[in-house]
Amino acid sequence: xxxxxxxxxxxxxxxxxxxxxxxxxxxxxxxxxxxxxxxxxxxxxxxxxxxxxxxxxxxxxxxxxxxxxxxxxxxxxxxxxxxxxxxxxxxxxxxxxxxxxxxxxxxxxxxxxxxxxxxxxxxxxxxxxxxxxxxxxxxxxxxxxxxxxxxxxxxxxxxxxxxxxxxxxxxxxxxxxxxxxxxxxxxxxxxxxxxxxxxxxxxxxxxxxxxxxxxxxxxxxxxxxxxxxxxxxxxxxxxxxxxxxxxxxxxxxxxx
Amino acid sequence: xxxxxxxxxxxxxxxxxxxxxxxxxxxxxxxxxxxxxxxxxxxxxxxxxxxxxxxxxxxxxxxxxxxxxxxxxxxxxxxxxxxxxxxxxxxxxxxxxxxxxxxxxxxxxxxxxxxxxxxxxxxxxxxxxxxxxxxxxxxxxxxxxxxxxxxxxxxxxxxxxxxxxxxxxxxxxxxxxxxxxxxxxxxxxxxxxxxxxxxxxxxxxxxxxxxxxxxxxxxxxxxxxxxxxxxxxxxxxxxxxxxxxxxxxxxxxxxxxxxxxxxxxxxxxxxxxxxxxxxxxxxxxxxxxxxxxxxxxxxxxxxxxxxxxxxx
Numbered sequence: 001x002x003x004x005x006x007x008x009x010x011x012x013x014x015x016x017x018x019x020x021x022x023x024x025x026x027x028x029x030x031x032x033x034x035x036x037x038x039x040x041x042x043x044x045x046x047x048x049x050x051x052x053x054x055x056x057x058x059x060x061x062x063x064x065x066x067x068x069x070x071x072x073x074x075x076x077x078x079x080x081x082x083x084x085x086x087x088x089x090x091x092x093x094x095x096x097x098x099x100x101x102x103x104x105x106x107x108x109x110x111x112x113x114x115x116x117x118x119x120x121x122x123x124x125x126x127x128x129x130x131x132x133x134x135x136x137x138x139x140x141x142x143x144x145x146x147x148x149x150x151x152x153x154x155x156x157x158x159x160x161x162x163x164x165x166x167x168x169x170x171x172x173x174x175x176x177x178x179x180x181x182x183x184x185x186x187x188x189x190x191x192x193x194x195x196x197x198x199x200x201x202x203x204x205x206x207x208x209x210x211x212x213x214x215x216x217x218x219x220x221x222x223x224x225x226x227x228x229x230x231x232x233x234x235x236x237x238x239x240x241x242x243x244x245x246x247x248x249x250x251x252x253x254x255x256x
Numbered sequence: 257x258x259x260x261x262x263x264x265x266x267x268x269x270x271x272x273x274x275x276x277x278x279x280x281x282x283x284x285x286x287x288x289x290x291x292x293x294x295x296x297x298x299x300x301x302x303x304x305x306x307x308x309x310x311x312x313x314x315x316x317x318x319x320x321x322x323x324x325x326x327x328x329x330x331x332x333x334x335x336x337x338x339x340x341x342x343x344x345x346x347x348x349x350x351x352x353x354x355x356x357x358x359x360x361x362x363x364x365x366x367x368x369x370x371x372x373x374x375x376x377x378x379x380x381x382x383x384x385x386x387x388x389x390x391x392x393x394x395x396x397x398x399x400x401x402x403x404x405x406x407x408x409x410x411x412x413x414x415x416x417x418x419x420x421x422x423x424x425x426x427x428x429x430x431x432x433x434x435x436x437x438x439x440x441x442x443x444x445x446x447x448x449x450x451x452x453x454x455x456x457x458x459x460x461x462x463x464x465x466x467x468x469x470x471x472x473x474x475x476x477x478x479x480x481x482x483x484x485x486x487x488x489x490x491x492x493x494x495x496x497x498x499x500x501x502x503x504x505x506x507x508x509x510x511x512x513x514x515x516x517x518x519x520x521x522x523x524x525x526x527x528x529x530x531x532x533x534x535x536x537x538x539x540x541x542x543x544x545x546x547x548x549x550x551x552x553x554x555x556x557x558x559x560x561x562x563x564x565x566x567x568x
Contacts, residue, residue, distance in 0.1 A: 013456075017382055017537070026383070094361045095352065118348075122379055125364045127352035130320075134356040139429040140320065142349045159499055160435055161345050163492075169431040181486025216361045217374075218388045224537075225377070225384040231531070231547045238554035245530065246562035248546055253528045255450050255474065255507050256566050 001055035001149065004106050005046040005079065006116040006128070007039035009063050009070040013121065019222050025091060026222065035070045038117025042178040044185050045147060046115050047078045053149050056080045058109060062101055064088045068201070075196035076188035082201045083109075085209065091123065094217045099131030104209035107136060111173060113154070118143050118177040133175035140175040141168050145182050258305070259288045260336035262327060264346055266318075268297045273342030273399075275406030278304060280369050280399040281340040282409075289414070291330055293323060296416045303412035308334070310419045314428060320350040321428045326421040327354055333419070336394065340369075343398040345498075355396040362396040363387060365517075367403040380516040381539035401498070401521045443477070443493045450476030451505045453496055453523070454484055457512020457533065457552055461489040466556045467511050473563045479503070481513045497522035512552045515540025532556065 011017070011031045018027045035043070046057045059074040061067050062085035071082045083105055090098060106114055114133070119126035133140030145165065146157035155169045159179055188196070206212055234241040234248070250256040259281045263274035270292075281288045289306040292299050293315050296307045308330055315322050331339060331354075339354075341347040343365045355362035367384070368375035374387045374397060389395050445451060452471035458464055464484075471478045478494060485495040496503055497519040508526035513519060515531070515538055523529070524543050531544035532555050541547050548555050 011379070017379055019383065024385075026379075095364070096356060096359070096361045099356065124378065124380065125362075125376075126348050127362060127364055130349070130352035131356045134353040140349075140353070141430070143345055158349075159345070161498060162502070163437055163500065164435045165438065166435045167433040169433075171429055181482070216390045216393075217363055219385050220373075220388050221386045222378065222383050223385075225381070225539075225542060227542045229529075229543055229545060231541050231544045233547045233549060238548075238550055239558045241548045241550060242555050242558035243562045245546060245548060245559060246566050249474075249507065249530075249563070250566050253507050256563060 001049060001053050001113060002058070002109070002111040003046045003049060003055060003113045003115060004058045004060050004109055004111040005039070005043045005074070006060045006102055006106075006114065006132070007043060007070065007074060008036040008120050009033045009061065009067040010036045010120055010122040019224070022221065024219050024222055033066065033070065035073060036117055036120045036122075038119060038178060038180045040117075040185055041180050041182050042115040042117050043074055043077065043079065044183045045178050047186070048183060049113070049147060049149065055112075058083065058111065060102060060105055061085070062087060062090055062098065064090075071201060072196050073188060075199045075201070076192040077186055078192060079199075081199055084201060084203045085206060086203050087206045092215065092219070093212055094215055095125050095127050095131055097212045097215060099128055099135055100213055101206055101209055102128065103132045103135035105204065106132065113173060114138070114175040116175075116177055118179055129175050129177035136175070138173055138175050139170045140177070141170055142177040143179045144176045145179055147176065257286045257337045258334070259284050259286050259338040259340060260331065260334065261288060261290045261304075261340045262347075263290050263292045263299055264342065264344055265292055265294055265297065268295065270298050271342060271344055272406050273344055273401050275302070275409050276402070276404045277340050277342040277399045278302070279404040279406060279408045281338065283369050284338055284371050286338070289334070289336070291327065293326065300414065300416050301411055302414065303410035304414045307414045307416045308419045309416055310421060312421055312423060314423050317432050318346060319428045319430055319432050320353055321430060322423065323350045324354045324357065325423055325427045328357055329421045330419050331358070331394065339394060339396045341398040343400050347398050351396065351398055358394055358396075360394055360396055362398060363389065364398045365400045366397055367400050369397060369399065377517065380514065381520070381542075382537060400517060402524065438492065443491075445477055445479055445494070445496065445501045445503045448477040448503065449506045450474050451479050451496070451503055451507070451526075452476050452509045452511065453479040453481065453513060454490075454511045455481040455513030455519075456483045458484070461487070463553070464489060466553070466560070470509070470511075470556055470560045470563070473560045473567070481519045510540050510544070511556060513540055514538045515543065
C-alpha cells in the first residue's frame with residue numbers, strides 16, 4: 001500500500017508568541033518548530049499500516065526551507081521518502097490554496113491512502129485533508145481513531161461528539177484525517193536518523209505544481225484576545241498564593 | 257442577499273450549536289433561512305425566514321458524500337450569499353468538501369461574524385485573527401461552539417419548503433455503521449460539585465498523584481483534558497471537553513491545562529473556574545475567575561496543605 005502522509009511544521013507548543021503591532025502573523029524570530037501534533041499521529045498511523053501490510057510511506061510537507069528539519073525527523077522515524085513543497089509565505093494563503101498545492105503533489109504520486117492530522121496547532125482551520133480529498137475526487141473521513149485495512153477498502157473508527165464513535169468503510173484510494181492519541185508515537189532511533197540522511201527528499205516549488213489560486217480570505221491582523229472574564233490573580237510565592245486561593249474557596253466559593 | 261444556515265439533527269434532536277449559528281447569521285442583517293436534513297421539526301417554530309426540509313431515503317444516515325451532494329443542489333437552487341454552519345464534528349467532516357465543490361473557502365471555527373469580517377482563534381485560542389471575507393460569491397462560514405447564545409433566537413412561523421435532492425447511484429461511496437459508545441460510563445462527572453482537572457502541564461503519569469491528593473482533600477472528582485487520556489494516564493471517562501464530558505460544577509480547578517477551545521466547551525459553564533498554570537498567556541485565564549500563575553508542582557501541594565488546614 002502506498003501511503004502519503006501530509007504533515008505541517010508548526011511553532012512548538014511552548015513557544016512564546018509575540019505579535020508585531022498591527023501584524024498579520026507572529027514574530028518568528030525566537031520560535032522553535034515541531035511537527036504538528038495530529039500530523040505526527042498520522043505519520044505513526046501510516047508507519048504502522050506499512051509495517052502490517054507492506055508498501056511505502058511518502059511524507060509530503062509544504063512550508064519554508066526550515067520545514068526540512070521536520071521532514072528529516074519523519075524520515076528518521078521510518079518514512080521512505082519525502083516531498084518538500086518549498087515556499088516561504090504559504091501561511092498567507094487560505095485553506096483552498098494550501099489544499100490545491102497539496103492535491104497537485106499527491107495526484108502525481110497516485111497513492112492508495114492519504115493521511116494527515118485533523119487540524120494544525122497554529123491556524124487550526126481543520127479542513128486541509130477534506131479539501132484535498134474533494135480536489136482529488138476521493139472519499140474522506142475525519143477525526144479517525146483506528147484504521148483497519150480490508151480488501152480494496154478500509155474500515156475506520158470515526159470519533160463523534162460526546163463519547164460516541166462510528167465505523168465507516170471507504171473504498172480506496174481515500175483520505176483520512178487522524179485524531180491525536182490514535183497510537184503511541186515512536187521516537188527516531190540513532191540508526192533511523194543516520195538512514196534518514198540517505199533517503200530521497202525531493203524539493204518542488206508551488207509553480208511547478210501549477211501555482212496557487214487567488215487568495216479569497218485574507219488574514220488582516222493578529223492580536224491577543226480580550227479576556228471574557230476579569231481573572232483575580234492570586235500573587236505571591238506558591239505557599240502564599242495557595243493559601244489565598246484556599247481562603248477564596250472557603251469564604252467566597254464556599255466549597256470547603 | 258440572503259443567508260442559509262445548515263442545522264444538524266439526529267432523529268429530530270437538533271444540535272444546540274445550530275441555533276447558535278442562526279444567531280451568528282442574524283449579525284449579517286440579511287434574511288436568514290435554515291436547512292435541515294430530515295423533517296423541519298423544532299426549526300418550524302423558530303424566528304427564521306424559511307425552513308428548507310431536505311428529504312431523501314439515502315440521507316437518513318449521515319454521510320459526507322450524501323450531505324454534500326444534497327446541500328450542493330439546495331445552494332445552487334436558492335443561491336444564498338452566505339452559508340453558515342455550526343463548527344461541529346459533523347460539519348468538519350463535510351463542509352470543507354461542500355465549499356471546495358463551489359471553488360470557495362470555508363472560513364472555519366469563527367468566534368465573531370459580520371458581513372465583511374470574521375474573527376478566528378489561532379494557536380489553540382492563544383491569539384485572535386481578523387479575516388476579511390470576499391465581497392462577492394458564496395461565503396461559507398462555520399461558527400465556534402458557544403461564540404453566540406442560541407437562546408437569543410426567538411420564535412416564529414417560517415414557511416417550510418420541502419426539497420427533494422436527486423442523488424445519482426454511486427454518490428455515496430462509503431458504508432456507514434450505527435454510532436456506538438465504547439463502554440458504559442463508570443464515572444459521572446456531570447453530577448460532581450467540585451472537579452479538579454489535570455492537563456499536559458503535569459508532564460508525567462506519576463505526577464498525577466499530587467492532583468489526585470488535591471481532589472481528595474477537597475472531596476472532589478478528578479478529571480483531565482484530552483492529552484492525559486490519550487496517553488492512557490487516566491481513563492477516557494474522566495475526560496472533559498468536546499469529545500468527553502460536559503460539566504458545570506460549583507468549582508472547576510484546571511491544573512496545567514492551557515484551555516484550548518475543545519476543552520473550554522466542556523467546562524466553561526462551571527460556576528467558578530480556577531486556573532493554575534505557569535503560562536500567564538494560557539487561554540484558560542480568559543475564562544478563569546481565580547488564577548495562580550506559577551509552577552503547579554509547588555502550588556498544588558501547597559494548596560492541598562492549605563485546604564486540609566482549613567478543613568481542620
